[in-house]
Amino acid sequence: MPDRIALVIWVLGITADVCLIATSLIRGSFLKYFFLNLYVILAMSADLSRQFVLRTWGLNSVEYHYVYYYTDCLLTIALFVAVISLASRVFAELKLDKFVRITAVLLLLGTAGFSYGVVAQSTQRLSTSFTNELSQNLYFVGLVLTYLLWGAVLKLHETRTRLVQMVLALGLYFSAYAGSYALVNLASKYEAVLYLGPLLGCFLPISWSLTMLRHSEDSRLTPARLVAVQR
């Protein structure tokens, strides 16, 4: 990947992260959406440390590989917690937030156990294989959870604009990753597909920043209208 394009995408991502944190602080929503902000702060820290290692040791180095995948695992866990925090807010009115949290803990433990079971036979690089496996498995759990949350938002006629748009953005993010993965396998010979991952990494902070900027906590909408067919 040419350095210049990667650097432009990296700067865009860091700027989007800073924008989201600044917007959250200015609009007084930092603590209301704490786990979303925590994910973005961790993503920004991870990207800064990755860039340092990339500049020092290079893209093909073992050091960059380890830093990338270990921070990636940490970020996937943080994203999972962010999805659960949104689910807690959606189900809070039904007084089911406690059960959402118990389900989340069970899912995290189940995914960790399953990942360990998969890599337990491996004798070399056990911790690396485990973090990769856990990261990928948690990603798919997050994907399923986000679609369930998407369904719940429509079924419960959730009207809080910010919450709806944040859940929609997460759904789009996970779907876009699935699409980009298919594209990487279909067209791996084209170098352009390698930019998709880092570019998608900028999507969440940008969309969440726009949501924070454009809508206040009191904004309301009717998601049922989005799916109603006009006759």
Added chain:
Amino acid sequence: MSRKMGVLVLAMGILVGAMGLKTMVSANAKSTVMMANGCSPVPPPLPPPKN
């Protein structure tokens, strides 16, 4: 069915669904599932360790 049982069944259902989806997606793939958080370039896979 009690609520506790419901939570357990829901968690197991999500886990089974997610792992099934992963197996389905990665079955015909040439590479491992690309997962990337953040905007840094994805590193190429490591070469197998030397014995």
